[in-house]
Amino acid sequence: MLHYILGGLVARIRVKREVRLSPEQAAELYRGHYGKHHFPHLVAHMSSGPVVALVLAANNCVNKWRTLMGPARVVEAQAYWPDSLRACYGHRTKYGDYFNALHGSENHAEALREIHFFFPTMIVGPMLRQWQIGDYIQRNITPTLAPALTALAHKRPAEPIVWLADYLKSHNPNGPELAPRAEEFTEEARCRTPQPSEESLAK
Template sequence: MEITFALIKPHAVKNIVALQYVTEIIKNNFSVLQTKEVVVTKQLASRFYEEHQGKFFYNRLVTFMGSGPSIAFVLASKDSIAKWRTILGPTKVHKAIYSSPDSIRSLYGLSDTRNACHGSDSLESASREISIIFPDFDYQEELRKQMESV
């Protein structure tokens, strides 16, 4: 059992696209441990995307993330990180269109910044990202509970 973080970005929330995410979560047997609507403020975004500080797209990304509400999820399943990232497709939309045409990013992404969604790329990232958006979520305790229920 593994826990990951998923985020539907503002432009996708503004459209009906959010329903597709819920469909994918259910269809792929994820357990939803937490969910909430959140406006990712510049302060939150700067913590969330700190590894990108100094890169040419950083300001555009931080500004975009605060442009409206996002929907955040804490998901659990066997191999949840790899499974969710496969459903999302490659980060770069043009690559997703050609290599994963049925992926969420291929279908709903507009650009590399507005690629519709985010999924943690590792256990460490999932733990860090969840702590930023869900500060009261106890990652280690929840992971222990998930392992006991298997």
């Protein structure tokens, strides 16, 4: 896990991916721009070469990253925020002023959508402090793992990884509780022919 300091933003890069978007994927990613005059040029530009997608983690990360990037329009960034990333790396073209080199989610909901767009299997959760991680390990992992490792040391099986996996599976404290099995009928009970009652014989 890497830590980067960019203009006062201390962020962890949780995951990184380089990908080349198809025009359809670029249109889906920037669907909020649909109907605007620059939308076709934006889609063509974003699908013209590889892009690097990053998931950053920091407190108030969305707002801090957007401040660091600067305004979406390059001319505005260069005029009023000359030290912003878009002022430094964005460029204007005859097609518009939105080739600003960087993208940032507008809010938390959009961040979740865009993370799952590039990383469909990623689970997004809140950042934990170091003491919270240690507390979680002590409460939820150590009570199960410590006895398993102790038993493994005494048993010394030929396949320790397989043995440990089977042990943890059979001693899973969060496993489902199975209902007690109903008593099976004996062969004699299943094959017994019902006998008529005395009342039915009297009739």
